[in-house]
Amino acid sequence: MLLNTHEARLEALRRELKARGLDGFVIPISDEHMSEYVGAYAQRLAWLTGFGGSAGTAVVLTDARRSPAAAMLVDGRYTLQVRDQVDGRFYAYENVPSTSVAVWLADHAPQGARIGYDAWLHGSGWAQAVEAVLARKGGTLVAVESNPVDAVWDDRPAPSPAPALVHPDALAGQSSEAKRAAVSEWLTARGLDATVVTALDSIAWLLNIRGSDVERTPVALSYVIARADGTADLFIAAEKVTDDLRRHLGNAVAIRERDAFVEGLRQLAGKRVAVDPERAVSAIFAELRGAGATLVEARDPTVLPKAIKNPVEQAGHRAAQARDGAAVSRFLHWLSIEAPQGGVTEISAADRLHACRKAGGDLRDLSFDTISGAGPNGAVVHYRVSEETNRTLEPNSVYLVDSGGQYPDGTTDITRTVWVGPGAPPAEVKDRFTRVLKGHIALATAVFPKGTVGSQLDTLARAALWQAGLDYAHGTGHGVGSFLSVHEGPQRIAKSAGGQAGTDQVLLPGMFLSNEPGYYKTGAYGIRIENLVLVETREIAGGEGEYYGFETLTHVPIERQLVDTALLTRAEVQWWNAYHARVLEIVGPQLEGEAQAWLTAQCAPF
Template identity: 70%
Template sequence: MSVPQARLDALRQELERQGLDGFVVPISDEHMSEYVGAYAQRLAWLTGFGGSAGTAVVLKDRAAIFVDGRYTLQVRGEVDGALYAYESVPQTSVAKWLGEQARPGLKVGYDAWLHGKRWADAAGKALAEKGASLVPAARNPVDAVWTDRSAPSPAPALVHPEALAGQSSAAKRAAIGQWLTDKGCDAVVISALDSVAWLFNLRGTDIERTPVALAFALVRDDGGAELFIAPEKVTDALRAHLGHAVAIRPRADFASALAGLAGRKVAVDPERTVMGVFVALADGGAEVVEAQDPTVLPKATKNPAEIAGHRAAQARDGAAMVHFLHWLSREGQTGTVDELAAAEWLHRARAASGDLRDLSFDTISGAGPNGAIVHYRVSEATNRKLEPGSMYLVDSGGQYPDGTTDITRTVWIGPGEAGAEERDRFTRVLKGHIALSRAVFPKGTLGSQLDTLARQFLWHAGIDYAHGTGHGVGAFLSVHEGPQRISRSSGGQGGTEQELLPGMILSNEPGYYKAGAWGIRIENLLLVEERVIEGAEGAFLGFDTLTHVPIDRALINTAILEPGEVAWWNAYHARVLAIVGPQVDGVVLGWLREACAPLAMPALARG
């Protein structure tokens, strides 16, 4: 019997003991984090799926795993199709599937501390329409059978210097206190880990790739606060940093503290807070006011100190990438480098660049057909050599105290020239990337209104990509930060879409993926900033590109570039050379100068 089969059988036996007919297993923790600690990797333990987003539903006689377009190929390589049916979102959803499977009397369990309110409401409604019910489990049945499950990290929380944060925690809490007063609320629940980290100017190492500490918070209308964090994580430095206005309480006391808010009006963000919080507040007699977490927009709109730090981090990161790409230009064509070795070399280059605290996500190191798996995660089982005469895609980033980076480059592994199809697709992706980079738009514009700019040249060829074009990025926080994004879809799960505001940082990452052959993605980070336009009627915004790394000219078909696109290329690479050039020398500098050499204008090239 396989390990996944044995674990699935054990879970079904536990469900029977608890009187449940099914259970929903998400990738989530008590904070609705995108990346979760080892103790919360329930879906990976149960199914073998290693992606960062997905959900399984286990019933007595069937099971299914739900993933979006990023993981369509990956899930089939990691999860046994004989045990789990593959379901794609948003074409379907867990709630819809449950409704289709439900029969009168069916009791489907869920962990209220792992699911959001809107999900629970939708799933409960779909089941109720068939006479079935969604039941909060008294104990998570996966935890009951996961005998070697890790404990949450005991690592101490770390103080984030005000010089890098740009604002004191006291000032941030005072602003939230005023926000509460304006809303007529007594307190607000802050449960998203990056929100807690930003609000209190603290960081941590509790979750790989995201520098946060496991904690909850309650902030009152007078600016005072309670921080719920495990005692072993609290240092004298943290106590001194927080001061007397912040009461430090054990993380285990959070639920009981919610139950003690009887008669109070408490603001809670339904998009970033688990259902368990809503249940505890309601059971305790509090009045819940649904509102967006008040840290979200201030966190997303970076202040001058955060922007300056991000620029510094990007410059160092760019130098690390240039060292890596130079090495790859020599070693890649030998046929001896594999995906794991390339990812490790890049990690070492970042560490040598100075003050790397972690990667910002697991490096996507995809050779040939593995590059077509959008969120590919290399392992010993999938590891491929970088073959001469092929494409290689590397999506990576670093966590530095002054900034979070995220960059994708697709390169041609020589010798020889790339084929016509590869160069056509790469150039269409590049044209979309340039179009978005050059965008100027009126204040109030939504990310969805810009998404078409990046896809238009692919659409002209009858092709597309199944992921968003841009996500928000934090300041030494989450590499995927909301609410800003550039995507065809709107807010999702009932949320409203966020207009783009000065100070927001987003990725620009159009791509194209030919299943079984190769993948292409070009990603830089962009800063939203004000644009001064003579005679403008209203306020306008644009983007400043923050990432400074050469784009592979070997994959360009210059015949389909317009003069304005060539001008963007030349200006961008001149800036790359100016920023990264002083940080490298010798043969690396020589390679960089060649990589940044101007392209000829198309009209001149044809002449």
């Protein structure tokens, strides 16, 4: 019998946990590769609780009589969303990083508890931290042989059978053989025999392959063991292997069944093996230790080279951005006509934007689910529209749309906040928008010395908001892949508090990042302005040392109705005018008729 309510699913899970002698279980949003976005088969948290965000964890205690008997842990991006989607009668809402699974269990798990976890869904460091906490209460962390959620999820989808696709060198800019040779050199220099590559985007980059196994991220479910001699084993389901893939990989890459991965790990007995603790799950560490391999914890050697885009990838991204900019501009022109009439909804707007991208040519997928937030829904940072939450874009209101596309030559991500007329926006909204704009410009025009990390630049984007006693609860910039993950490490621009990953990564020429400060007034509106940028060298006359800056890659007009020009400095006005002149130069020739006239008006200088 199918379990059609989240209450029934929770009750069924508790029965399963009791049958297994467990006092609780931890359910993350994760897969065997610790991916940010996961395939339908791995959406256990959404199935159990209804939560649709991309980051969160539930802890369920077997005894429903305890108070609380379960909790949902999310960060500041999902504080509002979790309350809309997860029933507060059954789950306590907890905020990360002010708490954690370990802290919550320390406070609420019964003495001597046996808490289960799926070692294929959690990192080794996480498991060690929780194990230590439970030990202090006389409890144990138990690695389950099979996931108890799967045991009660009767209609769980199967993993995608879609074939893996070859990503041509003409778009990659470097052959897989050259990339594997670089990994070989990295291993040899450290006296290592092999490295286990588990992150799906790392595998895609290393082998120059792509796939469609995860919505919004063009990757194929697989594992790789790369060796110091330049050879590698690719573990992938047989139905995903084509003759094209075999020819592309050649004799140096052995193709093995995905189910043979554990055996592949055991065959590394006696070898020195590099494993990335941020990207490899706890089960991989356990298998290698059990086999007698010597583990060396080190960052996946593909991560940094993947983040530093070569000239071919940079050129491809600019081409993709030009097409994407035209598509978004066509959408904004349409929106300017239709929305003030009151007939546009969040869903219909998102659908129209998707159609504009498809019409623009060679769109393979969206890069994430479009965040289409009208009025108060725009204040939910990672809002995801549904039939239940769908709002009309009301006249004289704020609308926020964050979206992106996956093209073979680039991955895009852009946010625009617009005023839906016909009336004039309130002074408060213009003030907040302009302060966000000032932060965006401050980051876009930043010049910084070699060795600068993301957290050192974050304050530039927040300063104008801080001056008014305002802030936002998300990072300012994330890395972006090349026809890969829209959120790609290791670089990041954010506050360094809480040890956020990536904020201590030195920014290097060739890295893509987003520039996206914002402001959110709960229950009223949200504002965010996002462009993608490229770290590039800066030649400074008389300068000493090496300096960098940003090339802005996204070219779509920014909402001029919401700008209070009295708050802008002369330099900020100059940036605005230069940016919009560039938008008109790149996007203008791709539009025609009324859309082109609209663009020209939007790009007129202040």
